[in-house]
Amino acid sequence: MDLNLSPSEEAFRQEVRDWLRRNLPPEWTVDALEKLEQRDAVACARKWQERLGAAGWLGLAWPKQFGGRGATLMEQAIYIMEAIAARAPMPADKIGLQLVGPALCEIGTQEQKNRFLGKILRGQMLWCQGFSEPNAGSDLASVQTRAVLEGDEWVINGQKIWSSDAPWADWCTLLARTNPEAPKHKGLTMLAVPMNSPGITVRPIRQINRREEFAEIFFDNVRVPRDTLIGELGTGWSVTMRMLTYERGLYTLVEIPRFEKAWRQEVEYAKTHRRNGRLLIDDPVVRERLAQAYANIQMMRLTNLRYISRYLRGVAPGEESSLMKLHWAATDQGLYDLGMALGGPAALAMLGAPRAICSGQWNADYFYSRACTIYGGTQDIHRNLVAERIYGLPR
């Protein structure tokens, strides 16, 4: 494993750094956006995304023939680390850039490529992912939302849930059942659905941290043209699996600077606050938990770098991505459990409350860390994958 950057990677890093320094206004940094109402923050993030797109920084990994940069995994990692260091927000359209665009590059029709790829790359669209339903989460192949062909249109009825970014998305990549007679994995098809279609109702889900980035989406006789399929009729399951492998990529790398920052804040807090007359840092249990949290973050960082290094040497990512997800979730929750334990009752003050610790960020991140064992496949599902595919245990 070689962790040093090559001269061309070093030059790329400098290019990213210079561009960010010249183009990221202070009012669009992550810190500035955190202080805004969520819709206003999304509006700023969209403007930032358009600026990134105009300068060619979106779709780094997309093939050059489709307007991307054809960047290596290491260059993507460099971009992410530099953007985080500059406090630049990630592009708002995660689903379009990471799932829909790469899928269309591979399997889209020429008309779809012309219609969507340029706009996604220029940051002019925002997609959401309509996969999960109230009775189809881990068992995603059970989706019941129906799409029925009537003349030249699909008529869609059903409900999706937990769709991130749906309250402000322009388009939805929708997994629907087009053949109820076929075996469940075979009767599904992926559709591209405009979110302003008549018959769509988006009902945001308010979370305990007061944010509303998820929604339920109700489809009531929604009509879309016949040619809005992504992939072939009946291939929705393989398109979904293909999209989810794009999604895994480098996501854990993005989290590391946030964890390191929270860890440093926790150490500082422990050094400056007392409980029962004693500084928290003098409590051996606190010291042990801080040490464990630090070790977890470093294991996550190094495992990530090993993953990139292996990938660059042509070793395809395998089931170890499940191990990474399990460790990531344990790191995330352990870190913020510790923050809440250190802060005690004071840690209950939420974002924006006058005397909240770290402006309420620990509290918000603590609540968000609860989701980490659910999204991207629950812990149980990843444990099953590790058991069956790494250890060869029976189903």
Ligand SMILES: Cc1cc2nc3c(=O)[nH]c(=O)nc-3n(C[C@H](O)[C@H](O)[C@H](O)COP(=O)(O)OP(=O)(O)OC[C@H]3O[C@@H](n4cnc5c(N)ncnc54)[C@H](O)[C@@H]3O)c2cc1C
């Ligand atoms: C932050 C966040 C963002 C999300 N964003 C999106 C999005 O944009 N679009 C979208 O479509 N969905 C999204 N989801 C939904 C997510 O994909 C599902 O919540 C997830 O797949 C789990 O499904 P479920 O909630 O229906 O739980 P279930 O599948 O009902 O699971 C319930 C419990 O049973 C366990 N379980 C289920 N099956 C098994 C099994 N075979 N073996 C052992 N245990 C099992 C699970 O581990 C869990 O503990 C998001 C979720 C979160 C938390």
